[in-house]
Amino acid sequence: MINLKDTIVAISTAQGAGAIAVIRLTGPDSITICDKVFQSIRHGKKLIDQAAHTVHFGSLMDGDKELDEVLVSIFKAPHSFTGEDTVEVSCHGAPFIQQKVLELFIQNGAQLAAPGEFTQRAFLNGKMDLSQAEAVADLIASKSEAARRVALQQMKGGFSNELVHLRERLLNFISLVELELDFSEEDVEFADRAQLIALVDEVEQLLTKLINSFSLGNAIKNGIPVAIVGHTNAGKSTLLNTILQEDRAIVSDIHGTTRDAIEDTLNIKGITFRFIDTAGIRKTTDAIENIGINRTYSKMGSASIVILMLDINDPDPKIHEAITEVKGKMNPDQKLVVAINKIDLIDSGETNARFTPEKFPELSDNDAIVPLSAKKQTGVDNLLNELIDTVNLQAVDNDEVIVTNARHYEALQRSHESIRRVLEGLHSGLSGDFVAQDIREVLYFLGQITGGEIQTDEVLGNIFKNFCIGK
Known part of the structure; x- marks a missing residue:
């Protein structure tokens, strides 16, 4: 339970060494505590007597020992992030110095902040509501x-x-x-x-x-899951490697090479996509491969977009059968992109004639069919554009809620x-x-x-517990 009468302190910059680090104090005694250990180089005046929103150069003193040269920024209530008197101390970024400065403030009356306590105080002091926090x-x-x-x-x-x-x-x-x-x-x-x-x-x-x-917001926040499914040796792993521009998945002519889901992320035009390469779908007596195939269906069910990789050399009935089978396992909110791979092996005129949307009644208006060559990296940009079209970027661009x-x-x-x-x-x-x-x-x-309707500290504690310390 937070006691607003306490003064808290934490390192607010990221862990590790850097040019500078920021140690933040907030609470009724934050300026007084800093005054105990701060020695101004210019005028020697107390921080408590200085105007708000001013910066002061000086030294932090541990008794008679100079700990570091610092810049001290002063914010006075209610005009601060937390709504309380707040001090931000910019010191040199060596982890040893950061720790010694933190210990110095704790020795002089500050308490170590809990995760998210600065932001929680801002909420409790009316500086922001809970959704903003x-x-x-x-x-x-x-x-x-x-x-x-x-x-x-x-x-x-x-x-x-x-x-x-x-x-x-x-x-x-x-x-x-x-x-x-x-x-x-x-x-x-x-x-x-x-x-x-x-x-x-x-x-x-x-x-x-x-x-x-929320479906868009959750996808933007956590990344849009894209499952790459299809028959063995259709080129799923090659496509993943091409998209990521690295050899992330093993590529082999041997059927059943991929037996578990391989995941990686890529940022495309400001949107994070989580690509999941899955085990190839086929009938097999291999128990381990069957486990991988079952995981393929599971990953497909949790994806927002399903890329169905098919070989252009497959006869049309087999292609239609594969599309029908995958569509039968998808829900209406999911988008299917049929990627017809290995077009480099077929004449382009034949490809264009075979793979037009009207020839695939199994597909809905939300779905798409994209001929490509994952190996030659032909048509992959068209595939990525189909993924982007799934996201309502206009809502983001227009700053809609x-x-x-x-x-x-x-x-x-x-x-x-x-x-x-x-x-x-x-x-x-x-x-x-x-x-x-x-x-x-x-x-x-x-x-x-x-x-406005949350009354218990238990609920608030649960919300703020995942915040980082110092924020």
Whole structure:
């Protein structure tokens, strides 16, 4: 449990040696503690007497011993990240120096910060809501341009502002509905039912949009899984090596070489894709290879995109059969890209004539067929463009609100269930007290996202425990 009367300290820069490191203190005694060990080189004045948002050059003293020359930045409450008095000390980046500076502050009254405690204090002090605080962790962990942009947009309050606007409008109407209950004997109506239905319908549509954005948000945050499946020796491993530009998977003419899933990631136009090369699909009596084939189906089921590698030398019935079999194991939300490999062995005119989309009724409008040569690296760019087309980059470019957090997604789903009951109740003429109860549930679940309805330290502790120390 956090005690806001404590002053905490942590190393805020990454572990290891560097040119500089930053040690951060926050809390009511942060400036006073720093004053105990800081000696200004220029004027000798105390830090407590200096203006906020100023930087001071001097030495950290361990008794009579100079520990390091440092820059000290002062931030005074409430104008700091945490909303408290905060000091950031920039020292030289040797791990030994960092540790000695940290120990010096602890010896003089600071306590070592818990993971995420700085950001948690910012939340508790009203500097940001919970969804913004969680976006801080997402921004630090972002591994692609799209993930960075989405996290930054949420940290700035894009998602929060959307929810605050919703809550304000619903609170206004619920107050009118509950006012009617106080005058139930007079049979008066303060809340126009037509306007309320229009509002609830608008809220329901917005919640649906936010819920649907989670599939994109989750993919951007964690990487889009792409399973490469197909018959043995179709060129799956060669394709993986070509895409990654390294010999990641073993390539051999021997059937059944790949027996386990091989995974690696690649950033394409700001989006992280997780490619999974799987065991070739065929009938075999080899027990170990069969385990690999079963894993192929498992990986295929969890992928957002399935690349089905087929050999152009295969007869058309075998190609159609393979597409039908794979499509039968996919769900409607998955995209299938049929990669017809080894086109370097066939005349280009024949390739274009055989592999047109209209000749493959098994494919949906969302699917695609791409002739290529993984070995010669021909047509691979077309395949990668098909993967990019799966991602709604326009939503990212337009800074639309995209849900990336599973906790938010769950709360939105429960809000949506409640708003549907409100809508059904209004259309059926349900009593105002029952409608008001369902609206209160919507407000409660929306409040869980921003933190307004989270009361227990256990929940907050669970949210912040995965943050890095110093943030």
